[in-house]
Amino acid sequence: MKSFEFFEPTTLAEASRLFAEEHAQLLAGGTDLVIGMKAYTETPQSVISLQRIPGLAGITTYGDSINIGAMTKVREVELSADVQQHHTALAEGASEIGSIQIRNLATIGGNIAHASPAADTVAGLLVADAQVDIASADGERSVPINELFTGPGQTVLAPGEIITRFRLPKPASGSHYIKHKIREVMDLAFIGVAAAVNLDNGTITDVRIGLAAVAPTPVRATEAENLLSGNAPTPELLEEAGEAAASGCSPISDLRCSAEHRREMVNILTKRTVQNALARASGE
Amino acid sequence: MSEYSVVGQKVKRVDAVEKVTGAAQYGADVHPPGMLYGKIVRSKHAHANIRSIDTSEAEKLPGVRAIITQDDVPSGRRVFATDKVLYLGEPLAAVAATDPDIAEEAAELIEIDYEVLPVVQDVMESIKPSAPRLHSDDTKDGPNRREITGQIRQLSRDKENDHSDEISKLEAELENYADEVYYNISAESHSEAGDVEKGFAECDVVVEDTYVIPRVHQTYMEPHVSVASADSSGKITVWASTQGPFAIRSGIAGTLGIPLTQINVIGTTMGGGFGGRFGVIITHVPAVLLSQKTGRPVRVQMTREEEFIDGRPAPGCVIKLKTGATKDGRILARQALAFWDSGSVSGASIGSTIRVRGVYKIPNLKIDAYGVHTNKSGTAAYRAPGAPQAIFAGESQLDEIAERIGMDPVKFRLMNMREEGDQVPAGGEEPKVGYKETLEAVADAAGWWDREAGENQGWGVAVGDWTNGCGPGGVYVSVHEDGSVRIFHGSMDITGTDTAISQIIAEILTVPYGSVTIRRGDTDSAPYSTGSGGSVVTFTMGNTAKLAAEDAHRRVLELASERLNTNVENLELKEGAVHVVSAEPPKSISLGELAAYSLSTTGGPIVGKGSFARQPSTPALAAQIAKVEVDPETGRTRVLKLVASQDVGFAINPMAVEGQIEGGTVQGYAWAMMEEMQYNENGNVNPGFVDYRVPTSADLPTVESVIVEVPAPNGPYGAKGVGEPPITPTLATMANAVKDAIGVRITELPIKPEKVVDALKSNGHSP
CATH class of the missing domain: 3.30.465.10 (Uridine Diphospho-n-acetylenolpyruvylglucosamine Reductase; domain 3)
Incomplete structure (x- = not known):
């Protein structure tokens, strides 16, 4: 790794001033940064540890x-x-x-x-x-x-x-996350899908669906949410929601899998994760 | 009760404590005073002409002690690329510096002017005339053209008759196979038994498929490392993490033109090898060159990324396979055409294509195999080199035949297996091997005969054969005055072989396992020993150890005969003492007393010598059954049960044998389900454990191992090599189980979720 200056500020203000400089990087747990520095993909001139600043953890x-x-x-x-x-x-x-x-x-x-x-x-x-x-x-x-x-x-x-x-701020009475991967543990998400719901008398009052690794940024599947919100869940509705989530995302093809596979999995896993969140919300 | 007291027992490994406590010295633990850090400068392109290499900026960097290129190789043997690079990561130069970061920075400062050339990574593209050519003189005929040109050649030789009509007919026929001129061929291998055309004609069922197996890395835990030190007299010491110190010694001597015994290779504890730890160019030769130039010890250690871009992994291949059988289940003919991806150099195990014959009576067999150049690093051995690939094709297709003729896959295999005395395709007679016993054992243990499968669950079976190698070795055994026994040899311990050697010597000298210790010499001190690969060690060094212990045993009886005043015929060594047979009162003398006495005799101390080179080996069979469940929507496969049996001849240490069976099976599973080196026009694109997936313990249930013992006539106590066979059937076992679960045949590994989903879709299954 390239040599660098190391700072351990004790206040946020000090950390912020140091971090505002060019070629500065924050060190939290280091599990991304240090790997990048060892591989020379990250070459900061200064590394600012957040460890000594009180009140940031917990x-x-x-x-x-x-x-x-x-x-x-x-x-x-x-x-x-x-x-x-x-x-x-x-x-x-x-x-x-x-x-x-x-x-x-x-x-x-x-x-x-x-x-x-x-x-x-x-x-x-x-x-x-x-x-x-x-x-x-x-x-x-x-x-x-x-x-x-x-x-x-x-x-x-x-x-x-x-x-x-x-x-x-808002607790969900049922939520669930599914990661599509090859290895059981220690794998990166081919895609990730989370759903959170609240139910009132069998009707979905709140629903949020989050998608990871299917667009340049993590995204909400708002069309799918709109389809579900205010309705009683039925298999047909879940099908529609899955399809809406899939058509609303913009995945890429890379060495892990194709864009088409990612899109298909968004469909399948949105259905599953909403279903599981609903089951949890209804205490199943 | 076993007739033996130490062999056949699950004793603790001799190196257990040093491994568990971290005391074991690996290559990276070696740090002689004044050591410099070496770094290889590697090509950043997969195929390019090199216009120039400019080291001037790097040389100015403080801390840099030497920079070498091919110009610094006095022998002229190729160590670094000069005018052309053929793969991403190919070495162009090496740097030695006082600090690893300085070496790294210096490597970055070396300016290389590339003229980038077109790249070919796919073997089926590489054989086409449109592909970029990697080497000249690389064109070969395909199987049909070979046959026709062979006929033409034969006819032309007959000067007494006029064959010009036949010849011109054949030449016209040759034109039909214009696309059978293959380019970028590194090697070829052909064999034939019987008449496949005739054989297929007699079959009721003929199946043809193309199987694609990816290149995989051995992924030993410890990356390649060596420390070299050249002293002022020219003597060279190399601490090498290697399976074969003697092979490294001769490799360095040959590459650099240094007299053999001016090099001493000290083998360090090995962090896994699996066949990939024999090469000399990778780190050892650059370390020696840098040390010669600087006069300081130099360590060259690969990173994990370097392992992937410039290791020597197992070759991928494409196998076109055709098998025919009668409807009552007799396999009559099999034909294979294989293209092995040998990378930038030759050396892929193309001869292993023959393993598609399996352990079956197939009267008609034709094999045509080609090694094909691509813009990748060269390849090396990986646990039964070439066999997992060929057996994946062979055993996958057997299930397809079994299904078409409506036969149980286990029964179909049992019915076709060769038996003792059958003619072997390669010549000679089949020895006694537990083929059927091993398959029956796994079927019984797995509950095959009353197997049940829920929705999307399935069972798969496959078998794989392999025969251990054999090579020269030498062992000394000394008995000390306290009755303890010390062994000295030069073979690298590979997953418990030192333990097996110790057990054999303890058995023969009738001492407790705990009073035997083993010492490894370097190439200066130890007798020659073959490399620890090819499942040779227990067979070769076991036999050698046995001879050494028997030699010591003779001397012990000789000494006892002097001390006890009786002929050796009346003496018996048991429980660490020599006893006079049926003496009343009992009369005996301990090994320790004899060792002490020996020091003042004319004949001298108790030293046994064993020296052995070769004896015919006996094939071994591994048979496996998996039960899986596939999620048809996501394509993910979960293994519910994995049972592995193996004919090991005799298990000298059943615990170590089970470890080998489990390890090999897991590596086979990984190759089937997730491991794959991926390439594009830039070279390898997954050079690390994030995107090159090896399984964790969470991916598999405990592998149930079943030991079958049908003794090998020439093995120590009947033992066969056990390391390699267990990886051979697993690729097909998994594919066969997935087929049984969801009805689709995956012919292209690994069986990733996307492939399963796509295969189901093309099979008419809606997602």
């Missing part, structure tokens, strides 16, 4: 609302009883990342800020309708998760801006 619950600090380990997200109960899809997504050793290092903030369309926590955050809190030396702001990403590896974050927290 999961706190206020009634139904859950806040997850950006420096929270993915393993903690996976094992949190509150996340498992209210945002099952997110806990399931977290459990799909790498190995346990990796999950004990990797942070949810890093998984999101890396802005891979295939990130395993992203579909769960999309269907949780998470708010992303961002800090910089100039102050704080907040964006909805579905407005964070602008392209592969690209976000709306300005130079010096650091993700501090994910706020998950």
Whole structure:
């Protein structure tokens, strides 16, 4: 790896100032950055660790609302009883990342800020309708998760801006995440699909569907959501929703699989994940 | 009760503690004082002319101690590419520096001017006249043209009769096969038994398919590494992670023109080999050259990415296979035309195409195999080289025949298997091998005869054969004054072979396994030993060890006869002491006492010598059954059960044998289901474990292994080589199980979800 300057600031303001410089990279868990540096695909001149800044890690619950600090380990997200109960899809997504050793290092903030369309926590955050809190030396702001990403590896974050927290205000009574992959564990998502629903007397009152690795950014399947919302789920309706999700996405072909296969799997897995979320919502 | 006390027992491996505690010294643990770090400079293109290599900027970098190119190879033997590169990652130069990062940076600073050329990666494209040519003089005729030109040649030789009409007819016929002129051919291999045309004509069912098997990497845990140190006298020491230190010694000597015994190769603990750890060019020769130039020890260690782009993996291939049988289940004819992807050089195991014959009585057989150049690195051995590919084709097609004639796949195989005394296609008679016993054992253990399958579940069976190799080896055995036994040899331990050698010597000298220790010498000190590959070690070194222990045993009895004043005929060695047979009162002397006594005798200490080169080996069979469940919507396959039996002759250490069966089966499963080196016009595109998938323990249930023992006449205690056979049938086992589950035949590996979904669609299944 190339030599670099290493900083361990203790305040967000200091970190933000350092991060605003050119060729600076943030170090959270390091599970993406260090690999990139070893492979010379990342050659930062300065690396700014977030480890010593207090208050960035941990999961706190206020009634139904859950806040997850950006420096929270993915393993903690996976094992949190509150996340498992209210945002099952997110806990399931977290459990799909790498190995346990990796999950004990990797942070949810890093998984999101890396802005891979295939990130395993992203579909769960999309269907949780998470708010992303961002800090910089100039102050704080907040964006909805579905407005964070602008392209592969690209976000709306300005130079010096650091993700501090994910706020998950709306619990879902049923949610589920499915990852299409070859290997049982330690595989990257060929595609990822999450669904979250609330039911009222057999009618879908809330529904959110998040898709990973089928477009330049993680996306919501809004057409499919609109078809389902306000209706009682039927097999025919689920079929339509699956097809709507598939035709609404824009996957690519790469060495893992073809765009056509990805699209077909969006159809199949949207049906399945909505069905599973519905089953959970109705206590099955 | 076994008639033996140490062999046949599940004893702990001799290297268990050092492996578990991390004390074992691997190649990367070697760090002589003053060591420099070497880095290979590699081509960034898959096919290009090299206009120039400019090292001037790199040389200026502080910490750089040497940069070498082909100009620095005094022997002139090709180590680095000069005017042309044939694959991404081909070595062009090497750097030695005081720090690995400096070496890396220097490698980046070397300016190489490329003229990029068109690339060919697919063997079926490469044989066409339109393909870019990698080497000159590479054109060969296909099977039909070969036959016709052979006939023409024969007729022309007959000077007494006029055959000009026949010849011109044949020449016209030759024109019909104009597309059978193959280009980019690196090697060819042909064999024939009986008459396939006649055979197929007598068949009720004939099936033809094309099977495509990908190139896969051995994925040993430890990447290639060597540390070389040339001293002022010119003596060269190489610490090498290799399966064959003696092969590395002769390889370096031959490549660099250095006298053989001026090189000492010290084999370090091996982090897996699987056949891929024999080559000298990859790291050993560059390390020696850099050390010679700098006068300092140099380590050259590959990264995982380098392993993928410039390792020597197993070749992929395309096999066109045709099999015919009668409706009552007799296989009458089989014909194969195979194209093996040998990469930029020759060397793919094309001769293994013959393994499509399996262990069956097939009277008519014709094999035509070609090695084909592509813009990839060369290939090497991988666990039963060539057999998994050929057997995948052969055993997949057998199931198709069985299905068409309505026969149970196990019964169909049992009915066609060769038996003791049958004529072997290659010549000679079939020895006693447990073909049927092994298949019956796996069928019984898996519950084949009353198997049940739920929706989308299926069962698959396949068998694969392999015969262990054999080679020279030498072993010394010393008995010490405390009664302990020490073994000395020069063969690399590969998955428990030192343990098997120790067990054999403990058995013969009747001492507890724990009082035997084993020491490995380097090539300066140890007697010659063949490389640890080809399942040779237990067969060769086991026989060698047995001879050494028997030699020591003779000396022990000789000494005891002196001490106990009786003829050796009246003596018996048991439980670590020599006893006078039926003496009353009992009379005996321990091995330790004899060893102490030996020091003051004319004959001297107890040293047994064993030296062995070859004896005919006996084939081994691996038979496997899998039960799978396929999700027809996503194409994902889950293995519910995997049972593997193997005729091992005799299991010297059943625990180690089970480990080999499980390991080989899992590697076969991986090749069937996920492993695949992918290439495009830029070269290998998945050079790492993110997109080159090897399975984890979560992917498979525990492999149930079943040991079958039909002794090999020349093996130690009847043992056969066990390492290679278990990988041979698994590719077909999985494909056959998937076919049984969902009714589609996957002929192109790996069986990825997308392929399953697409195959189901083209079979009329709506997703």
